Structures are given as C-alpha cells and as structure tokens.
Amino acid sequence: MHHGMPDDSQQPDDAELSGGQPSDDVNGLPEWMVNFFSAARLGEYVRAAGGDATLAERLYWWNVEVSQAFYLPLKSLEVAVRNALHDQLSDRYGRADWWAAAPLGVNSLRLVAEATAECGRRSGRQPTSDDVVTRLAFGFWVALVSSSYDRHLWVPTLHRAFPRFTGRRRNLHESLNTMRLLRNRISHHEPIHHRDLAADHATLYRLLGFLRLELAAGVALRDDVPAVLARRPVLPKR
Structure with a gap:
C-alpha cells in the first residue's frame, strides 16, 4: 500500500455548498462531544456522514475503535523492524x-544525539545502547x-533484516513509510x-511476513482489526 495520504484540508467547493451537499453542522451531536472534541474536529465526520449527526457520532467512535485495533499490529511492526535493523x-x-x-547522514545523527x-x-x-534504540x-x-x-547500508547489510523480501528496496521503503504515516x-x-x-x-502483514512468517501469524492471532472493519458504518455515496 503505497496509498497516498488524502488531503484532510480539502473543503467542499461552491457548487457542493450551494447544492445542499453535506454540511459540517455539529448541532445534532451531543453537546459534551462538541465541547470536548471541538466542532472543527467533529465537522469532518458530519460531512462524511452526509449531514446525519447520528451517523457522524457512530463514525467518530468507530474511528476511535479501529485506531485502537490498529495499534497492536502497527506497534508490533515498529518494534520488530527496529530490532531487526538494530541486530543487523x-x-x-x-x-x-x-x-x-x-555512515549516517546529518539528520540521522541528530536524531541519535x-x-x-x-x-x-x-x-x-x-x-x-538499548535505551537509545528504544527511544529512536x-x-x-x-x-x-x-x-x-x-x-x-541496504546492499551490504540491511536486506538481511527482511529475509523473505525479494523485491526492490524502494517498494519496501514506500510500504514502511505508509505504515509510519498511518x-x-x-x-x-x-x-x-x-x-x-x-x-x-x-500491507502491514506483508511487511511482518517479510521479517518472519511466525511473527505475522502470532500477531494475527491477537489482531482485532478484521472484526472492527466488518462493523464499519455505511456512509452515503459522495
């Protein structure tokens, strides 16, 4: 998944606004949500829900739930990649x-410092050294x-950290960076x-598998993402 990051700042154009398209009116949401989570944040969910406040509320909490579910496999990937590269x-x-x-570059050396x-x-x-590795x-x-x-680094050493990867380094980097952005x-x-x-x-599981199949299988046993994705609220077509 090199999937590009959507432009979160994109707003409806004039034609959409004048045509009665979904607004970001949060008045139908519980007052405590608006007070604590902000109208600006919640407005995006109202727009995605086509102006349906009830659906927007469900979508907001589902977004929280799926984010929590992704934490386990993403954290597992981060720790596994870190340790594999460090070992090599x-x-x-x-x-x-x-x-x-x-031979680290200036930015990498700055991050280590x-x-x-x-x-x-x-x-x-x-x-x-373990303290520093964990902190990076x-x-x-x-x-x-x-x-x-x-x-x-890659050609002489780091390719060994991904023993089941046979593709181009650029594609691996793109996938890892996409996971970083997520x-x-x-x-x-x-x-x-x-x-x-x-x-x-x-993509996450392909990367885990490049490290070791048993790693991917072990994480999958504890992964709630598929179940949460199955409960995704159905949004109106835009």
Missing part, C-alpha cells in the same frame, strides 16, 4: 552503538531503508476512516 547493524559494525561507526540526550535526562545516568522513533528506522542508505495519524487522533484500511492491513 550491530553485527556489521561489531558494536551495540553502531551509529558511532555507520537527541534520543541519547533525552534518555540521559529521563534516567539521570549515562544511557545504554519509527521514522529513524524507516529512513535507514531509504535511497540515502542504499549503497552503504501510525502517526493514529497517534495524533486524526481521522483514518476515509483510508482503504483493508489495504493498509494487508
């Missing part, structure tokens, strides 16, 4: 703090599979109901 690079450079020897400093502030001691965000690890590191939308409590979530889910 530790072996390659013969040290747990491999970033001190690897920030993670190290934050670990020190939180613990009050010299952070270990998913974006740091996804960037290691980008074109910037193709010659120096993870960020969920962590920022943004709408994801408009995405092709079944395709997102399939």
